Amino acid sequence: MASAGRPAVSQAPVVGTGTIGQRRGFRHDNLTGYLFIAPWLIGFFAFTLIPMIASLYFSFTEYSVLSSPRWIGLDNFVRMFTQDARYWNSVRATFTYVFTAVPLRLIFALAVAMLLNTKHRGVSLYRAAYYAPSIVGGSVAVAVMWRQIFGTEGVVNAVTHVFGIPSVTWLGDPATAIWTLVTLAVWQFGSPMLIFLAGLKQIPQELYEAAAMDGATPWSRFTSITLPMLSPVIFFNLVMQIISGFMVFTQAFIVTGGAPLDTTLFYALYLYRRAFETFQMGYASAMAWVMLLVIAFFTAIVFKSSSYWVFYDNKEGE
Amino acid sequence: MSNARSMTTWLRLIALALVALVALACGGGGTATAPAQQQPAQQPAQQQPAQQAPAAKGPVEIRVAWWGSQDRHDRTIKAIELFMKKNPDIKVTYEFAVWDDYWTKMTTQAAGNSLPDVMQQDYAYIDEWFKRGLLAPLDDYVSSGAINLKDASEEFYKGGRVQGKLVAINLGSNSPSFGLDVDAFKKAGIAIPSDNWTWPEFEKIATDLHTKLGIWGFGHDLANDQMWKSIYFSAGEWAYTDDGKKIGYASDKILVDYLNMILRLQKAGVTPSRAEAQATYVGKPVEQLAIVTGKSAMDFFHSNQIIAVWKAAGENRNIKMVALPRQPGGKSANYIKPSQFFSVTSQSKQKEAAAKFIDFITNDVEANEILAAERGVPISSKVRDALKPKLGKAQVEMFDYVDRVAKDVQPIKPPDPAGHTDIVKNIWGPQVVDQVLFEKTTPEKAAALLRDEATKILAK
Numbered sequence: 001m002a003s004a005g006r007p008a009v010s011q012a013p014v015v016g017t018g019t020i021g022q023r024r025g026f027r028h029d030n031l032t033g034y035l036f037i038a039p040w041l042i043g044f045f046a047f048t049l050i051p052m053i054a055s056l057y058f059s060f061t062e063y064s065v066l067s068s069p070r071w072i073g074l075d076n077f078v079r080m081f082t083q084d085a086r087y088w089n090s091v092r093a094t095f096t097y098v099f100t101a102v103p104l105r106l107i108f109a110l111a112v113a114m115l116l117n118t119k120h121r122g123v124s125l126y127r128a129a130y131y132a133p134s135i136v137g138g139s140v141a142v143a144v145m146w147r148q149i150f151g152t153e154g155v156v157n158a159v160t161h162v163f164g165i166p167s168v169t170w171l172g173d174p175a176t177a178i179w180t181l182v183t184l185a186v187w188q189f190g191s192p193m194l195i196f197l198a199g200l201k202q203i204p205q206e207l208y209e210a211a212a213m214d215g216a217t218p219w220s221r222f223t224s225i226t227l228p229m230l231s232p233v234i235f236f237n238l239v240m241q242i243i244s245g246f247m248v249f250t251q252a253f254i255v256t257g258g259a260p261l262d263t264t265l266f267y268a269l270y271l272y273r274r275a276f277e278t279f280q281m282g283y284a285s286a287m288a289w290v291m292l293l294v295i296a297f298f299t300a301i302v303f304k305s306s307s308y309w310v311f312y313d314n315k316e317g318e
Numbered sequence: 319m320s321n322a323r324s325m326t327t328w329l330r331l332i333a334l335a336l337v338a339l340v341a342l343a344c345g346g347g348g349t350a351t352a353p354a355q356q357q358p359a360q361q362p363a364q365q366q367p368a369q370q371a372p373a374a375k376g377p378v379e380i381r382v383a384w385w386g387s388q389d390r391h392d393r394t395i396k397a398i399e400l401f402m403k404k405n406p407d408i409k410v411t412y413e414f415a416v417w418d419d420y421w422t423k424m425t426t427q428a429a430g431n432s433l434p435d436v437m438q439q440d441y442a443y444i445d446e447w448f449k450r451g452l453l454a455p456l457d458d459y460v461s462s463g464a465i466n467l468k469d470a471s472e473e474f475y476k477g478g479r480v481q482g483k484l485v486a487i488n489l490g491s492n493s494p495s496f497g498l499d500v501d502a503f504k505k506a507g508i509a510i511p512s513d514n515w516t517w518p519e520f521e522k523i524a525t526d527l528h529t530k531l532g533i534w535g536f537g538h539d540l541a542n543d544q545m546w547k548s549i550y551f552s553a554g555e556w557a558y559t560d561d562g563k564k565i566g567y568a569s570d571k572i573l574v575d576y577l578n579m580i581l582r583l584q585k586a587g588v589t590p591s592r593a594e595a596q597a598t599y600v601g602k603p604v605e606q607l608a609i610v611t612g613k614s615a616m617d618f619f620h621s622n623q624i625i626a627v628w629k630a631a632g633e634n635r636n637i638k639m640v641a642l643p644r645q646p647g648g649k650s651a652n653y654i655k656p657s658q659f660f661s662v663t664s665q666s667k668q669k670e671a672a673a674k675f676i677d678f679i680t681n682d683v684e685a686n687e688i689l690a691a692e693r694g695v696p697i698s699s700k701v702r703d704a705l706k707p708k709l710g711k712a713q714v715e716m717f718d719y720v721d722r723v724a725k726d727v728q729p730i731k732p733p734d735p736a737g738h739t740d741i742v743k744n745i746w747g748p749q750v751v752d753q754v755l756f757e758k759t760t761p762e763k764a765a766a767l768l769r770d771e772a773t774k775i776l777a778k
C-alpha cells in the first residue's frame with residue numbers, strides 16, 4: 001500500500017509546475033480508472049464508509065430510531081463497562097466460543113484435509129461430501145436443524161436414550177448450551193479444510209520421500225515438514241477464523257436465542273438485541289466499535305507472532 | 319503538493335459519489351422527502367387527510383402489515399383477497415411477522431420513511447408512535463363515514479385515542495387468561511376453578527394435576543412479565559406509576575412470594591424447569607404451548623389466542639379459560655384491553671384506500687367470518703350478532719370468557735412506559751426470572767435488583 005505512493009512523490013515537482021493541459025490529461029487517465037471501479041466505490045461509500053462514520057457518531061449519542069440522536073459523549077461506553085452485567089456475559093460467551101471453536105475447527109479441518117489428501121479411490125467424492133456442510137453451513141436451515149437435533153426430543157437424546165442415559169436439555173442447560181454451538185462450528189469445517197487441502201497439495205513430495213529415507217516417523221514428518229510448510233496457510237486460516245469467530249451470530253440467534261443465563265449471548269447477538277429489540281442504536285454502535293478494536297487487537301497479535309512461527313519458502317520474496 | 323492534489327481528487331470523488339447516491343435515492347421509487355424523525359412531533363394533527371387526492375383512476379396499491387401466529391396470517395390473507403375481490407380498484411400487498419420481528423421491521427421502516435399504509439398497532443405503542451408523528455388521525459374518516467363506527471359503542475374503541483385524536487381502530491377486545499385442559503381436569507377429578515380463585519388455590523390445583531396425571535400442572539410461562547403486573551394489579555397496585563416514571567408498588571413482598579411459588583412448583587416438577595422452558599418454549603408462538611400437545615393441563619395466553627391454541631390442539635379437545643388468580647382477598651387481576659389495532663400511518667400516500675380497508679375489516683360480515691374473531695371480540699355489534707350463530711367452540715369460549723370477566727374487571731392501566739421493553743428484555747427476563755429459576759440468586763435479591771434497575775431506566 002505504502003509503496004504505491006513513492007513514484008508520485010518523485011513526480012511531484014513536475015506536476016506542480018506543469019501546465020494546466022498536463023494536469024487535465026493526468027486526471028482524464030485517472031477518471032477512466034475511477035469510472036471502472038465506480039460500482040465498487042459507490043457500494044463502498046453507501047454500504048461501508050458512510051454507515052461506519054454514522055455509527056461512530058451514533059456511538060456517542062442516545063438514538064432510538066424514532067427520535068433524533070442526542071449527544072451524550074462517552075456515556076454509552078461508561079455504561080457498557082461499568083453498569084451492564086449482560087455486556088460482560090456476552091464478552092465471556094464470545095471469548096469462550098472463539099477460544100474453543102476456532103482451534104477445534106482448525107484442527108478438525110486439518111485432520112480431514114490430510115485424510116482427503118491421500119490417494120484413494122473415490123476421494124474426490126469424499127471431498128465434495130465433506131465440503132457440502134459448509135456450503136449450506138452459514139444458513140438458517142442448518143441452525144434450525146441443529147435445534148431439532150439437540151432439542152429435548154431430538155436425535156441426540158433419542159440415541160442416548162437407547163443406552164439408558166437420561167435425556168439432557170442440551171439447549172436449556174447453562175452447562176451444555178454453548179457446546180452445542182461449538183459442535184456446530186466444528187462441524188462447519190469445510191472452507192478452512194478446502195484451503196488446507198490446497199496448501200497440502202503445494203508441499204513437494206520429495207521432502208516426504210527424503211524424510212522417509214532418513215527413517216522419520218509419520219509424527220515427525222508431520223511436525224517437521226507438514227506443519228512448517230503449511231504455516232502460511234494456517235496463519236491465513238487462523239486470522240480469518242478469529243475474525244469470523246468474534247462475529248458469530250446466526251447460530252446463537254436461531255439455536256439458543258442467547259439463553260440460558262446468557263451463556264450463548266454472543267457479542268454480535270447482544271448488539272443486535274440492543275439495536276433492534278430495544279432500539280438503543282447509540283449503545284449498539286458503541287458496542288460495535290469496541291468489538292472492532294478487540295478484533296483488531298487479536299488480529300494484530302497473530303500478525304506480530306507470525307514471524308516466530310510462520311515459515312515462508314522464499315524469504316527474499318518478502 | 320502531490321498529497322494536496324490527491325486530497326482534492328479524493329474530495330471531488332467523494333462529492334461525486336454522494337451526488338450520485340442522492341440522485342439514486344431520489345430516483346428510486348420516489349420516496350417522500352422528509353425523514354420521519356424530522357416531522358414536528360407536536361403537530362401530528364395538522365397532517366390533513368382531507369387533502370389526499372381521491373382514489374386514482376388506475377388500481378391503487380396499499381400495503382398492510384401485522385404480527386401474529388400462522389393461523390392469523392392465513393385468515394388475514396384470505397380476508398385481504400376478499401377485500402380485493404370486492405374492491406377491484408385497490409390492490410393490497412402485505413407483510414407479516416412474529417411480535418419481536420414485527421417491531422424491528424416497523425421501526426426500521428419508520429426511520430426509512432417506508433412504513434406500510436396500514437399497520438397493526440398495540441396499546442403499548444400507539445402513544446409513542448402518534449407523538450412521533452407516525453400515525454395519521456382517523457377522526458375525519460370516521461365523521462365522513464369512510465370508517466363506519468356506528469355499530470360500535472364508544473367503550474370498544476376509545477382505547478385508540480391519543481391526545482383526543484382517534485389514531486387506531488380496535489380490532490377486537492381481549493383479556494389475559496389461564497387456559498385449562500378440561501379433559502385433564504376431569505381425568506384428575508378436579509373441579510374447574512372459578513374466576514375469583516387465588517394464587518394459593520392455583521398452586522394446590524396445579525400440584526394436584528401433576529401428581530394425579532404425571533403431566534405438568536402448568537406450562538412454562540408463569541414468569542411472563544404480564545404476571546408481574548397482574549400480581550400487583552390484584553393488590554390494587556401496578557408495575558409502574560400512572561405517569562410511567564417509577565415502579566408502582568410499595569413493597570417487593572408480593573413479587574418475592576410469587577417467585578418463591580414458581581420455585582416450589584418447578585422443584586416439584588409441576589412446571590417445566592427453566593432449562594426445559596428455554597430449550598423448548600420461550601419465544602415460540604402460542605401454537606407450541608405445552609397445553610397444545612397435552613403436556614400441561616394449564617397455560618397462560620390472552621383470550622383471543624384461544625382460537626389459534628385450540629386450532630393447533632385439535633377440535634376434539636376441550637379448553638376453558640378462567641381469569642388470572644388473585645391475591646387472597648384481592649381484586650380481579652384482569653382488565654379488558656383492545657387486543658390490537660389497525661392504524662393508518664402518516665407516511666401512507668393512499669390514506670383513503672387504507673381507511674376503506676380498515677372499515678372493511680371492522681364492518682364486513684363475510685370478512686369477519688373468515689377472521690373468526692381471532693384478534694378478539696369484534697367491536698361492531700352487527701358483526702358480533704352475525705357471527706354468534708356461526709361460532710366454533712373456540713370462539714364461543716372466547717365470547718363467553720370476555721363477557722364473564724368483563725363483569726368484574728378493573729379499569730385498564732395507562733400504556734406501558736417507553737422503557738418497558740428495555741426492562742423486560744434486559745432486566746426482568748435475564749436478570750430476574752432466569753437468575754432466580756436457575757437458582758443463581760434469591761427472589762429477594764432479584765426483586766431488589768429489578769426495582770433498582772427499572773428505576774434507573776424509567777428515570778431517563
